[in-house]
Structure formats: structure tokens, C-alpha cells
Amino acid sequence: MxxxxxxxTTLDPINGDALPAEDWVTTFHLVMVALDPFTYESAWLIxxxxxxxxxxxxxxxxxxxxxxxxxxxxxxxxxxxxDKLLTFADxxxxxxxxxxLETLPAxxxxxxxxxxxxxxxxxxxxxxxxxxxxxxxxxxWNQPTIPEASDPMRYAGTPAIP
Numbered sequence: 396m397x398x399x400x401x402x403x404t405t406l407d408p409i410n411g412d413a414l415p416a417e418d419w420v421t422t423f424h425l426v427m428v429a430l431d432p433f434t435y436e437s438a439w440l441i442x443x444x445x446x447x448x449x450x451x452x453x454x455x456x457x458x459x460x461x462x463x464x465x466x467x468x469x470x471x472x473x474x475x476x477x478d479k480l481l482t483f484a485d486x487x488x489x490x491x492x493x494x495x496l497e498t499l500p501a502x503x504x505x506x507x508x509x510x511x512x513x514x515x516x517x518x519x520x521x522x523x524x525x526x527x528x529x530x531x532x533x534x535x536w537n538q539p540t541i542p543e544a545s546d547p548m549r550y551a552g553t554p555a556i557p
Contacts, residue, residue, distance in 0.1 A: 397503050397514035400493035409466045409482045416490070420507050424456040426530060427483070429491055429501045432464040432472035434553045440500045440518055443546045445476045447502075447527060447539050454534040456504075457481055463488050463499070463555075491555050498552040502526050517552035 402417035419425050428444040430437035448458040459481035462469040469484045470477045485491055494503055498516040502523055506512050513529045515522035520542040531538040 396495060396497075397501070397511045397516070398495035399505070399509045399511055400490060402509060404490055404493040406461075406483050406490060407485070409469055409477060409484050416493075416505075416509055419457065420505060420509055424507065424512070424530075424533070425505045426451065426456050426458045427461040427503050427505075428459075429461040429485075429494070429496055429499050429503065429555070430463070430472070431499045431553060431555070432462055432468050434499070436518070436550060436553050437500050438472070439547045439550075441473060441476060443518075443543070444500065444502070445480070446543070447523070447541065448480055450539040451530065451534065451536060452480075454530075454536045456530065456534055459483055461485055461490060461503075463491055488556055496555040499555045500552055501555070504530050516555075518547060518550050520546065520549060 400416050404416045405413045406416050407413035451458045461483045463485050465486040466484045501516040503514040504512040513526040515526050524541040
């Protein structure tokens, strides 16, 4: 079960300077999809997660990737998605561990105080839809369809911390 990370946990964007997590939520909530670039299970969800995150680009939240790899591994894994959305590299899985994630892929919604508003681990379309429905309501935004016909079938995912 996801937990609030310590405020001083570093988030390092691949196209910017690393900042403490608390600095990323001063104005907007933070919504992250955490992926492991060394597993098929995370790779299967890139386009689905990208579609979901892209839906909220104009909302009052920051949407982002949190990838358990260095900058180069993250760029290679996400391909063009790494340039379309805020992307954090987490090679030592510091933030993934600080969030208490046990399974990847995962989606996590953090509020201004870094409290977990909602989260889902593994790919369970119903659980992800619940997280996104809550975000949709909080942001007064349009909800994307989850799942779409092209989305993968439900699967458990892989350990977040091997």
C-alpha cells in the first residue's frame, strides 16, 4: 500500500534539476505512473499510462513518469513519451521505496502535503479507473476511458524493489 514519502525525498527530472518531493507539490498535486524499465510488465503499459496521464495535462495537477532507471535508461524505455510528459529517473528506486510501492507498474496521486490521495499497483483497470475517477472529480476534469479496447488485460506486475 502506497504511503506518503518523506518531504526531502529527491525527485530528479531527466530534463531539469533534482528537487525535494515537497517542492513538486507546492502548487499542484502530483500524479505519477511508476514503471520498471527492465520488465515487460511495465513496458506493456507505456501507451495506456501515457494516454491516461496526457488526459490531465491541462488540469491543476502535475502528471509524470517515475522510472526505475537512470536518465538514459529512462529515455530509451519511454521513447517519445519521455519528452511529452514530466519524467523522473529513479535509478536507486529511492522514491519508489519512499512511496512504499510493492508492485510496478503503479499509479500514485499525491496532494500538497505529499499524502497519498489514491494509488493502484499492478495493472488492474478497475483500480486504476478508481484512482483516475477520484482525480477527475478533484480536478473537475474529463475522465479518460479505462480500459480501452487496445489496453492490456489485467496482470499483477512485478516487485517494485527486487
